[in-house]
Amino acid sequence: MAKKTAEATVLDRSNDDIGEAVRLELYRKQQVIRQAEQRAYDLFLQNLVKGTSHLSLGQEAIAAAFGTAMRPGDLSFCTYRGHAHTLARGVSVESVLGELMQRDNGLMRGKGGSMHLTSVEHGVMGSYAIIGAHLPIACGAALTAQYKGTGDVAVCFFGDGTTNIGAFHEALNFAAIWKLPVVFVCENNLYMEYTAIHEVTAVKHPAADRAAAYGLERIVVDGNDADAVYRTAQAAFAKARAGDGPSLIECLTYRHSGHSRADPAKYRPEGELERWKERDPIKVYRERLKSFGIAESVMTSIDQEVARMVDAATEACKAAPMPPEDILFTDVYADGGWAWRN
Amino acid sequence: MAELTYRDAVARGIAQEMARDDDVIFFGEDVAKAGGVFKATVGLLDQFGPIRVRDTPISEQAILGAAMGAAMTGLKPIAEIMFSDFLAVCWDYVANEFPKSRYMTNGQVKCPLVVRTGNGAGSRFGAQHSQSVENWCMMIPGLKVVAPSSPADVVGLLAAAVRDPDPVIFFEHKSLYAVKGEVPDGEIVDTLGTAKILRPGKDATVLALALMVPRALAAAETLAAEHGIEVEVVDVRSLVPLDMQTILGSVGRTHRLFTVEENPRLCGWGAEIVSIAVEEAFYDMDGPPVRITTPHIPLPAADALEDMVLPTPARIVETIRRSLGS
Numbered sequence: 001m002a003k004k005t006a007e008a009t010v011l012d013r014s015n016d017d018i019g020e021a022v023r024l025e026l027y028r029k030q031q032v033i034r035q036a037e038q039r040a041y042d043l044f045l046q047n048l049v050k051g052t053s054h055l056s057l058g059q060e061a062i063a064a065a066f067g068t069a070m071r072p073g074d075l076s077f078c079t080y081r082g083h084a085h086t087l088a089r090g091v092s093v094e095s096v097l098g099e100l101m102q103r104d105n106g107l108m109r110g111k112g113g114s115m116h117l118t119s120v121e122h123g124v125m126g127s128y129a130i131i132g133a134h135l136p137i138a139c140g141a142a143l144t145a146q147y148k149g150t151g152d153v154a155v156c157f158f159g160d161g162t163t164n165i166g167a168f169h170e171a172l173n174f175a176a177i178w179k180l181p182v183v184f185v186c187e188n189n190l191y192m193e194y195t196a197i198h199e200v201t202a203v204k205h206p207a208a209d210r211a212a213a214y215g216l217e218r219i220v221v222d223g224n225d226a227d228a229v230y231r232t233a234q235a236a237f238a239k240a241r242a243g244d245g246p247s248l249i250e251c252l253t254y255r256h257s258g259h260s261r262a263d264p265a266k267y268r269p270e271g272e273l274e275r276w277k278e279r280d281p282i283k284v285y286r287e288r289l290k291s292f293g294i295a296e297s298v299m300t301s302i303d304q305e306v307a308r309m310v311d312a313a314t315e316a317c318k319a320a321p322m323p324p325e326d327i328l329f330t331d332v333y334a335d336g337g338w339a340w341r342n
Numbered sequence: 343m344a345e346l347t348y349r350d351a352v353a354r355g356i357a358q359e360m361a362r363d364d365d366v367i368f369f370g371e372d373v374a375k376a377g378g379v380f381k382a383t384v385g386l387l388d389q390f391g392p393i394r395v396r397d398t399p400i401s402e403q404a405i406l407g408a409a410m411g412a413a414m415t416g417l418k419p420i421a422e423i424m425f426s427d428f429l430a431v432c433w434d435y436v437a438n439e440f441p442k443s444r445y446m447t448n449g450q451v452k453c454p455l456v457v458r459t460g461n462g463a464g465s466r467f468g469a470q471h472s473q474s475v476e477n478w479c480m481m482i483p484g485l486k487v488v489a490p491s492s493p494a495d496v497v498g499l500l501a502a503a504v505r506d507p508d509p510v511i512f513f514e515h516k517s518l519y520a521v522k523g524e525v526p527d528g529e530i531v532d533t534l535g536t537a538k539i540l541r542p543g544k545d546a547t548v549l550a551l552a553l554m555v556p557r558a559l560a561a562a563e564t565l566a567a568e569h570g571i572e573v574e575v576v577d578v579r580s581l582v583p584l585d586m587q588t589i590l591g592s593v594g595r596t597h598r599l600f601t602v603e604e605n606p607r608l609c610g611w612g613a614e615i616v617s618i619a620v621e622e623a624f625y626d627m628d629g630p631p632v633r634i635t636t637p638h639i640p641l642p643a644a645d646a647l648e649d650m651v652l653p654t655p656a657r658i659v660e661t662i663r664r665s666l667g668s
Contacts, residue, residue: 075415108448118447125414126443126451130434136404137439140411140419147367147393147417154411167434170404177399331449332484334507340483341584341618342535 016292018227022068023289026226027299029064030282031306033084036093039310040083040100044261048318049100053114056084058224058256061281062187063088065229066155069237073152075125075145077138080115081187082127085157089122094313098320105320109327125154132158132167135184139171142180142246153240154182161192163206172214172248181240183233184248187223189255194267207250216248223251224281227288253281343526349519351493352382352458355500356420358529360390363418366504369396370405370422370458379424380460380519402428406435406457410509413455414443418504426461426475426513440509441484456503456510461489462553462604463636463652464517468643474604474636476551477611479511480581486534487581489513491555493523495579498532506534515552535583539592543572546598546662549589549615551578554602554653561602561658569663573600581611586618593623599631600662602653607638634661 018026037057043049056063067088070076078085083096091107099106100114107117115129125141128134138156145152162168163186175182186207190197203209208218221232229251236247254276258265265273277283286299332338346354360366368386370378374397377384387395398405402423409421423429429436436457443451463472479487486508490496496514503510540555541562550558555577565571574592578585593599599619601612616631634653642648 077411108446108450111448112446116446118450120447120450125411126447128439130438132403133407133434133439136407136435137411137414139404140408140413140417141415143367143408143412144415144417147412167403167407170399170401171407173399174401174404174408178396327448331444333486334444334452334454336449338483340582341586 018230020292020294022230023292023294024298024302025068026064026230027285027289028302028306029067029088030060030226030285031303032093033060033063033087034282035306035310036087036096037083039314040097041257043097043101043314049114050102051113052260052262053100054081054260055257056081056255058276058280059187059189059253060084061226061285062185062223062229062251062253063157065226066157066185066233069230069233070123070153070155073123073150075123075141075152075154077125077134077141077154077156078117078127079134079158080127080129081159082117082157083114086117086119086124086127089119089124091119091122091124092313093310094316095119097313098317101317102323103317103320104323105317110323111327132162132165134158135162135167135171136174138182139174139180142175142182143178145181146178151241152181153237155185156182157185157187159192160186160188160190160197160206162186163210164201172210172216172246175246176214176216179243179245182246183236183240184246186248186250187253188250189253191255191259193259194263205250207248211248214248216246219247219249221249221251223253224279224284226281226285343524345522346493346525347519348493348496348514348521348523349380349382351496351525352500352514353385354525355497356383356386357389358497359501359504360386360394365416366418366420367394367396367412368420369398371398371400371424373397373422378422380516382514382519383422402432403435406432407439409455409457410435410439410453413453414451418454420456420458420504423457423459425471426459427470427473429459429475429478436479436485436511437482441482445484452507453509454507456500456512458512458514460516461513462515462517463641463648464553466643466645466648469640472641472648476513476581477605477609480611480614481609484509485582486510487513488534488579489515489552489581490579491515491518491552491577493521494525494530495532497525498530499534499579501531502534505531510534513552517553521556535580535585537579537585537588538577539574539588540577541573541575543574544596545571546573546600546666547589547592547596548573548575548600548602548658548662549578549612550575550602551581551611552604554604557653557655558602558658560655561662564655564659565662571662571666573662578611584615589615590619590623593619594626597626597628598666599627600665601631601633602658603633603635604652605636607633607635610635629665632661632665634658
């Protein structure tokens with residue numbers, strides 16, 4: 001907690017449950033996501049990112065906080081808006097941008113694309129592009145953890161729009177009855193694609209207001225405050241690891257860009273974006289770090305280091321070859337090939 | 343050697359695999375305490391306990407999704423979808439998730455699971471509980487599709503499906519559950535992707551699957567006894583992988599090809615096989631391949647009506663006899 005003295009603001013770190021090392025990691029992860037996503041956007045404009053792409057600009061705190069709170073062995077299940085959550089587990093910017101640019105250096109060598117980022121070695125068990133599909137899948141991963149007694153937690157990220165599809169409700173009930181170690185994280189950015197979520201949802205808080213239906217606690221957290229999300233994540237993980245079952249967390253946030261590359265987001269009321277940008281998670285967090293006595297120069301050097309890394313990744317991707325023809329027919333089946341007949 | 347019903351063979355096959363491998367778990371609607379609505383899983387809960395054999399809510403998406411998540415992370419789940427018609431309510435997993443995960447992730451994600459499901463007509467349940475939908479699954483790259491016709495094949499192919507590293511959709515025919523057959527003692531493991539010649543013959547090849555196999559065999563008896571026509575009956579057993587060597591080998595000997603399919607006409611499994619045979623064995627054939635199928639209509643409930651539309655031994659006999667011109 002910060003106390004004002006006559007001279008300056010000084011930090012009383014003894015009272016802080018998060019600590020400087022974790023805070024700097026939270027800051028750095030948010031910066032990596034911000035700069036990588038901004039670069040992805042710039043690369044669209046140069047027609048170097050192909051297909052579609054869904055950015056998390058403005059929503060970085062949630063992925064960064066969960067990624068920091070997770071431990072090795074915990075498993076992430078992401079959506080098509082999953083670059084942020086993938087990067088938050090330590091997957092390299094180059095392999096993510098490479099996949100967006102559909103090059104051979106991409107995370108899946110161009111076979112998946114932006115909407116399906118997966119890195120099993122980092123515990124990123126996939127990004128799912130069919131709304132709601134991965135909530136039951138995360139339940140299954142949690143079932144394995146429970147069955148084998150690993151203590152690992154499955155973390156499932158999704159948007160507000162997902163709360164209105166059947167799989168959301170099936171998965172919550174499933175997780176609750178079997179007390180599965182799964183944490184459902186709703187990123188409520190106020191819009192399901194192009195439509196305001198409140199216009200199409202019976203309750204004010206699309207996730208939290210449904211929690212009671214499954215015997216779960218109602219949790220709403222400021223998704224633009226990495227510390228708040230981090231603390232909430234830790235509590236949910238402790239509950240899951242103790243065998244006390246799932247949590248459903250609604251994080252309030254806002255995406256600065258449109259739904260996808262095709263969307264200029266003209267449906268948003270005037271001034272809304274500007275109001276949310278006042279509460280930009282990275283801006284909020286820089287102020288937070290300063291209030292804890294961390295020098296501006298420390299943040300600036302992180303910003304610069306991340307910028308150099310994103311630049312280097314971009315150049316590596318631009319130089320990378322396109323995927324070769326021979327991978328077209330690999331990994332359809334577990335024998336490595338695609339044979340369906342003899 | 344013991345005589346088992348097809349339904350008891352299901353429980354035996356699951357039990358064989360669960361006893362062998364602790365990573366095999368089994369869940370579905372009414373499968374544990376009730377032993378399955380078709381009584382095909384009786385005794386498994388008692389034998390393996392409630393952690394490994396679980397009743398689920400009526401949540402087909404959660405059943406298949408959870409099976410996939412468990413499979414991706416090291417378990418070997420067997421999930422039951424009570425009626426194969428219900429695959430339509432969890433089709434995302436069958437069509438989009440199981441079969442594409444390995445490919446899309448460049449081989450990172452594995453999906454070794456089995457979906458068992460009650461398929462086919464004969465129970466007079468009407469259009470939404472009687473369909474043969476194996477062809478729905480056949481057209482999706484990344485899936486394996488199996489449909490046994492006998493108790494011994496149920497045990498062996500189910501074991502092979504559980505041990506297979508790919509997602510397998512395992513179609514059990516509801517009208518075969520009561521059928522009895524000899525099943526060898528001890529562990530049985532068959533091979534996916536192998537058709538089986540059940541009756542040799544020189545005059546025509548007759549391909550059949552599941553309930554159509556005993557009907558094709560009955561027709562073969564009549565054709566031989568009453569018309570002097572010797573047909574070779576091939577139980578296709580596995581649609582993916584597809585054993586075209588056995589099928590084309592048979593056509594090469596008999597020079598005629600017939601399929602007996604329970605699915606409605608359009609895009610039935612026989613259409614694919616016939617197209618391959620025409621491309622690759624056209625000059626081996628003495629006449630056009632002929633498909634004997636259910637007509638392209640929803641299935642009626644009334645027994646009198648349902649019996650009119652499914653291929654029967656009489657219709658198989660008549661079609662083959664006329665086609666061979668005798």
